[in-house]
Amino acid sequence: MDYFLTPEQEMIRDLARKVAVEKILPVRAELDEKEEFPWEIMKNCAEAGLFGISISEEFGGFGGGVLENCLAVEELSRVCLGVATSYAASGLGAHPIMLYGSPEQQKKYLPDIAKGKRLAAFGLTEADAGSDAGSIRTTATRTEKGYVLNGTKQWITNGGEAETYTIIAITDRSKGPRGASAFILEKGAPGFSFGKKEKKMGIRSSATRELVFQDCFVPKENLIAKEGMGFIVTMRTFDRTRPGVGSQGVGVAQGALDEAVRYAREREQFGKKIISFQAVQHLLADMATHVEAARALIYSVARYIDQSKDPKEISKVSGMAKVFASDVAMKVTVDAVQVFGGYGYMRDYPVEKMMRDAKILQIYEGTNQIQRNVIGLELSKEYAGKKEKK
Numbered sequence: 083m084d085y086f087l088t089p090e091q092e093m094i095r096d097l098a099r100k101v102a103v104e105k106i107l108p109v110r111a112e113l114d115e116k117e118e119f120p121w122e123i124m125k126n127c128a129e130a131g132l133f134g135i136s137i138s139e140e141f142g143g144f145g146g147g148v149l150e151n152c153l154a155v156e157e158l159s160r161v162c163l164g165v166a167t168s169y170a171a172s173g174l175g176a177h178p179i180m181l182y183g184s185p186e187q188q189k190k191y192l193p194d195i196a197k198g199k200r201l202a203a204f205g206l207t208e209a210d211a212g213s214d215a216g217s218i219r220t221t222a223t224r225t226e227k228g229y230v231l232n233g234t235k236q237w238i239t240n241g242g243e244a245e246t247y248t249i250i251a252i253t254d255r256s257k258g259p260r261g262a263s264a265f266i267l268e269k270g271a272p273g274f275s276f277g278k279k280e281k282k283m284g285i286r287s288s289a290t291r292e293l294v295f296q297d298c299f300v301p302k303e304n305l306i307a308k309e310g311m312g313f314i315v316t317m318r319t320f321d322r323t324r325p326g327v328g329s330q331g332v333g334v335a336q337g338a339l340d341e342a343v344r345y346a347r348e349r350e351q352f353g354k355k356i357i358s359f360q361a362v363q364h365l366l367a368d369m370a371t372h373v374e375a376a377r378a379l380i381y382s383v384a385r386y387i388d389q390s391k392d393p394k395e396i397s398k399v400s401g402m403a404k405v406f407a408s409d410v411a412m413k414v415t416v417d418a419v420q421v422f423g424g425y426g427y428m429r430d431y432p433v434e435k436m437m438r439d440a441k442i443l444q445i446y447e448g449t450n451q452i453q454r455n456v457i458g459l460e461l462s463k464e465y466a467g468k469k470e471k472k
């Protein structure tokens with residue numbers, strides 16, 4: 083379907099597609115098998131200018147918005163969600179600086195992130211604080227020249243590989259949700275080390291690691307925005323990055339659909355191509371319909387976010403985009419394995435990896451249950467006081 087993209091948007095999509103097909107496709111199975119961080123591919127993405135898509139031109143980026151980012155993420159995810167996650171997590175780590183960083187912070191960090199010279203990461207989750215982010219325990223104690231961080235972040239994508247980290251820590255517990263603040267940390271800072279590296283079900287080429295802070299000093303110029311704004315920075319960041327998780331879903335689902343249709347056209351049983359069986363055709367038809375519906379939602383939500391200034395409405399639609407497209411990704415990848423039958427269960431074909439990879443999309447950047455809570459709450463507020471129309 084034609085989404086009437088601008089020539090610039092088409093160029094971004096084509097660039098990402100070229101990297102995906104030429105560089106990622108030949109090595110995706112090996113990266114998954116070896117659970118190896120895709121440094122070579124990150125370099126390819128950097129050479130293609132992909133890391134700068136949403137960063138302003140002033141800092142060496144392309145100056146695009148949410149839609150442009152989604153287009154690139156979709157193409158990378160169509161071939162490998164592990165690689166796409168490593169790429170997208172750098173954008174997630176950069177967003178707090180893009181949205182709330184001081185001019186000095188933006189000038190210092192964004193040009194290298196835009197060039198792909200430094201990867202970024204975002205650290206919020208802890209062992210006892212996942213969905214309930216308000217119960218994080220990492221503290222940032224104010225000193226004369228800055229802050230001292232203590233605590234451990236868990237499951238941080240690009241942990242250990244990234245150079246620049248945006249970290250949410252408690253500066254004043256008595257202030258509740260207004261008691262957290264966002265900081266920029268650099269790899270190599272004294273007191274900042276990396277802990278356990280996770281072994282995962284899917285997206286195995288992405289790095290997921292603990293970040294450990296032991297009396298880690300952060301200069302005061304590395305505080306993002308103001309003290310107490312940590313969760314606002316987080317929410318506004320996720321508002322803009324959740325459609326990207328949705329586009330990861332569209333990409334992996336499209337990749338699985340491509341494989342399933344190709345296979346169904348070749349595989350013969352009962353003397354016929356299996357695509358000639360109506361049951362298989364209907365499965366493929368539903369998969370294709372879901373993928374297109376998810377893509378249409380992501381593109382329209384991304385366009386809306388790029389135009390709108392209403393944060394409440396953005397949180398709702400951004401959550402819808404994430405929930406819908408990630409559920410589609412899970413369903414379509416499971417169905418793709420079904421189309422392949424037993425071969426789909428084997429590592430010789432890519433659909434089992436796609437199915438393993440897709441599951442994460444329903445979990446990270448806020449589980450789909452939490453997104454539904456947010457959407458439900460906004461609906462309830464919207465309709466409060468509205469009289470029922472006859």
Ligand SMILES: Cc1cc2nc3c(=O)[nH]c(=O)nc-3n(C[C@H](O)[C@H](O)[C@H](O)COP(=O)(O)OP(=O)(O)OC[C@H]3O[C@@H](n4cnc5c(N)ncnc54)[C@H](O)[C@@H]3O)c2cc1C
Pocket residue numbers: 171204205206207211212213214236237238239240282290442445446447448449450451452455
């Ligand atoms: C591979 C991977 C990469 C990640 N990358 C990052 C990263 O880069 N940075 C980062 O900060 N975090 C990262 N995370 C953490 C991720 O965002 C959390 O896993 C997620 O927010 C859920 O938290 P949890 O896993 O602790 O689940 P829990 O919060 O313990 O939830 C468990 C279950 O209970 C449900 N549940 C909890 N509360 C409610 C509620 N109120 N209503 C309904 N259902 C509820 C959840 O939906 C879920 O099904 C990553 C996680 C993984 C697995």
